[in-house]
Amino acid sequence: MPYQTKPYPEWSWSLSRDQMFHACKRQYFYHYYASHGGWLLSAPPDAQTTYRLKKLTNLYLVLGDAVHTAAQKLITLREQNRTYPTKEQIVTYIRGALNTAYQDSKKKAEWWGYPKQYTMLHEMYYGGELPRERVEAVGNRIAVCAEHLLMSESWREIRDADNITILEVEKLNDFIVNDKKIYVKLDALYRRGDGTYVIADWKTGKVAEKNEEQLRLYALYLHEYYGVPLTHIEVRTEYLLDGFCMRSVLTEEDVDIIRHKISASVRSMESYLDDTYYNRPLPIERFAGAGETSVCGMCNFRQVCTEKQ
Ligand code: SF4
DSSP, X not given: OOOXXXXXXXXXXXXXXXXXXXXXXXHHHIIIIITTTTTSTTSOHHHHHHHHHHTOBOHHHHHHHHHHHHHHHHHHHHHTTOOOOOHHHXXXXXXXXXXXXXXXXXXXXHHHHOTTTSOOBHHHHHHSSOOHHHHHHHHHHHHHHHHHHHHOHHHHHHHHOSSOEEEESSEEEEEEETTEEEEEEESEEEXXXXXXXXXXXXXXXXXXXXXXXXXXXXXXXXXXXXXXXXXXXXXXXEETTTTEXXXXXXXXXHHXXXXXXXXXXXXXXXXXXXXXXXXXXXOGGGSOOOOOHHHHHTOTTTTTOSSOO
């Protein structure tokens, strides 16, 4: 008997899920429901296709992942008391990651057969080649991000202070808000000798409003999961492109905002369920398209979507 999975995925909430829900309901349906089980050879062809489309990435995301991996490696080296790479070595590593993604993306058949082993860039999948302006834009960010990572306040503190305890690095974790499982993944969490908990978040993009929500969510996580008073939590966003660090200490009011947001978001998402126990969605027709060419242009599911603009 072939390996089976549950007919519907387990329900959970994350900020990225909320963002997709608001950007396009149809995209949300493809990503969180239609792709479910598509990794199985016994899955219906539509689920197999949607699952593969869900895994498409793009140059900006590959850059972001590579920078995050570089930061993670730096912290691992610190924990092992080993020598740190130079800026040039980090640049070489990031370039290598981008080049691998490009080379992988030429192997469509291999990616289709083994979507977890290969990377497929959205730009290549839909456009056939990489747009030159985007290659240049991403290329220009590599050395800047590498340099600013090494100069960032959080990395220098982790590297130089001897009373730092690393608690989490890129670890997917969950906690409960109003009986709902909430997923978070912190880039780095550490405790200083003075008892302050620092959450460091590396950003390779521009300043955006959604970053504020992320900080509130992280502070709520630390407050609820570790029981740390908010006054002992410092949240830092390290903007690697612009080379500055935004520090915040959040208040009860700040975390209440995110608590309310989660509750409202969960209610909205549940209104698109036929059955909340099984997490069975309403029929696909009830999930409207974005209706905006700018959103559809970047969407992974253009190939299968009947609502695309
Ligand atoms: S192509 Fe457009 S309408 Fe369709 S899922 Fe993507 S964003 Fe939504």
